[in-house]
Amino acid sequence: MGLWWRESNVSVISYSRHHIAVEVRSVEGVPLWAAIGMYGWPETENKYRTWDLMxxxxxxxxxxxxxxxxxxEIxxxxxxxxxxDRREYLMDAFRGAIDDCGLRDxxxxxSIFTWQHGSIPGSTIRERLDRFLADEEWCTLFPQFNAWEDRPSMRVPTKIEHCAEKLRTWAWNTFGAVKRRIKKVEKELGEWKNGIPDAVMLEKFNTLV
Structure with a gap:
C-alpha cells in the first residue's frame, strides 16, 4: 500500500453530480487502478440510475x-x-448491480450504520448507506483488503484499519477538492448565464473552462 501512496498521481476520468472517477497512475504515467466515488440518487424512482451508472x-x-x-441504498x-421495512425489489436491484459489476463489499x-435520522428513542432510523466495493482485480492488487463477513461486532485487523483510513483520507482530499471546484464553477457560470458578456467576463470564463 505504501508504494502507490508515495509514488503515484491521479487523473480525473469523468465526473457528474453523482460520481467522480479517477485513474491512479505510477510516476511514469502507467495506469494502475481506478477509484470511483458515488453519490446515489436518493429518490426511489431514480435509484435505477445509480445502478446503470455503476x-x-x-x-x-x-x-x-x-x-x-x-x-x-442498503x-x-x-x-x-x-x-x-425497505422494499425487497429496491435492495435486490442494488445487489444485482453489485453482482453485475463483479464487486465485493x-x-x-x-458501527454498521453510516446514516441516522432523528435522535428520539423509538423514532430514530439508522442505515448503512456508505460503503467500499471492489472488483477481484483490485482485491488481488491490495490483498490486505480481503473481504470479510459484514458483522457489526467484528473488529477489523489493525493493518487493514490503517490502510482503509489512508484510502479514506486520500479519497476525501482528492474528491473533496474536485467537487468543491465543480460547485464553484457551476455557481459562477449560473450567475453569468443571463448577463451581458464583456471582455472581463469572457476572460474569466476562459479560466473556468
Missing part, C-alpha cells in the same frame, strides 16, 4: 476498480434499524 463505468474502465461513497434489512469497522 454498470456503465465498470464496463468502460478497464482497470482494477474500487467504488466508494454514499449509494443511498443490501439487506440487517443494514437498517427503525422506520418501515470490503466491510466496515465500528
Amino acid at each position: 454498470r456503465s463505468l465498470k464496463e468502460t474502465i478497464n482497470l482494477p476498480t474500487v467504488f466508494f461513497g454514499d449509494f443511498n 443490501t439487506s434489512m440487517a443494514e437498517k434499524e427503525g422506520g418501515v 470490503l466491510g466496515f469497522k465500528g
Whole structure:
C-alpha cells in the first residue's frame, strides 16, 4: 500500500453530480487502478440510475476498480434499524448491480450504520448507506483488503484499519477538492448565464473552462 501512496498521481476520468472517477497512475504515467466515488440518487424512482451508472463505468474502465461513497441504498434489512421495512425489489436491484459489476463489499469497522435520522428513542432510523466495493482485480492488487463477513461486532485487523483510513483520507482530499471546484464553477457560470458578456467576463470564463 505504501508504494502507490508515495509514488503515484491521479487523473480525473469523468465526473457528474453523482460520481467522480479517477485513474491512479505510477510516476511514469502507467495506469494502475481506478477509484470511483458515488453519490446515489436518493429518490426511489431514480435509484435505477445509480445502478446503470455503476454498470456503465465498470464496463468502460478497464482497470482494477474500487467504488466508494454514499449509494443511498442498503443490501439487506440487517443494514437498517427503525422506520418501515425497505422494499425487497429496491435492495435486490442494488445487489444485482453489485453482482453485475463483479464487486465485493470490503466491510466496515465500528458501527454498521453510516446514516441516522432523528435522535428520539423509538423514532430514530439508522442505515448503512456508505460503503467500499471492489472488483477481484483490485482485491488481488491490495490483498490486505480481503473481504470479510459484514458483522457489526467484528473488529477489523489493525493493518487493514490503517490502510482503509489512508484510502479514506486520500479519497476525501482528492474528491473533496474536485467537487468543491465543480460547485464553484457551476455557481459562477449560473450567475453569468443571463448577463451581458464583456471582455472581463469572457476572460474569466476562459479560466473556468
